[in-house]
Amino acid sequence: MIVTGSNQKRYTEDDIRDALSLAEMRSTVLFNNESQIVVPVNHPTRKHFRALGQPSKAKLKGDPHDTNHDRCIAYLENFLKNAGDSFEIVTFVPRFSAYIHKETGRPAASKGESKTYELQPVFNAIAGSDYRWFTGPSARVIYPDGSYIESDLCGRATATFYPTRLKPNIVIEVIRSHPPDFDTFERLVELSKNNTFVLFFLIPENDDNSVESQFNRAWRKHRLQLRVSFYLMDGMFYEAAVHIPDSGINRRAVYEQLVSGVLNTVRREALSPDEYKATRSSFRTITTEKASKP
Known part of the structure; x- marks a missing residue:
């Protein structure tokens, strides 16, 4: 042996x-x-x-990592590791009366209102939290049945033994060619119920150079600002600070609604920041200039 x-x-x-x-x-x-x-x-x-003990029976839930988006993972990891505890997560907040459109299942503006947004922090790292970041096998979450998920990038406040509301775990799933499969998404939903902020970071599928899109960016101001549009919090799915409620009769139907529907749709809409700026005037959704200024 x-x-x-x-x-x-x-x-x-x-x-x-x-x-x-x-x-x-x-x-x-x-x-x-x-x-x-x-x-x-x-x-x-x-x-x-x-x-x-017993031999490991760990089996991966979901697809192996797509090497095409490894550069984005490395990009975010570098930003966050260098930021230490000087980073925040911000989301886009509608300035309009939002409702869930019955056909798209996504937030829409009431008649006569333009779709404009402002930025709002939803998490600020506290000094002394000592956030550390993990990828690959170090980012695995193992479950009692022997299965595991391996998210693209995971952060943890190592100053505390367990995640809290002020010092949550952070899971980042980079989406380029496909969203999470059903089993992985269900695990992510459960994780989000335990003080874990699950972020979906979308990048263009047909652009090998872009590691950001109009939906999310890593923006260095006085502290690192991670801007996101789609995320899970407390088991609930959000787009731009608007909760999209489950409408399915079972979990598989909810997956079809939120992942096959919403995430897969916006994945195909993802553009690099430069492409988005060039075509912004033709988009119905416009972020306020103060929030979107590069």
Whole structure:
């Protein structure tokens, strides 16, 4: 059997026979290829490793990460890691009387009102929170049935043991070619009910250079400002500070409404900031100049 230590070294049963290697193994945590912790047994005639616990049954919920949007993840990670606790999340707030359009299922303006928005913070990192950011396997959330989700970028206030309303966990899902699948979305909804802010960051599918869109940006002012349009909070789905209520008769229908409907629609509408500025005059939705000025 080949085992790997937390010191990144590999060992076999033969290494148990060597006093120096055994001493080294005694100073590190050892894992087999099924992610079980193992201990070396220095039996007089049969050197072996004994496994503790059960083999990992973790299975990924959702699709593997699309490498096409890895650059966006790295871009956001760099911004947020450099910001430390000097960042905030802001959302677009309608200046009009919003209602949910029966055909699109999205916020619409009452007759005679233009769709203009202002920016409003919905989260400010508190100094001393010590936010840390995680990607890849470090960003996994494991569930009792052995499944897990691996979000694109996750933040946690490491100054506290658990997330709170003032120091929530932050999950960022970058959407380029497809939105989350049903199982992943359901897990994200549940996470959002436990002081976790789930943000959907949409970028253009047909633009290999853009890591932002008209729906969301990372904007450096006196502190980093992460601007978002679509997110989950307390199990509820929002577009621009307007709650889009569940209208489905079951969870699958809710997924079709919010993800296949809303998120997949806006995904196809995503433009780079420059493209959006060039065509802004032809859009019905216009952000107030103060909020959208680059």
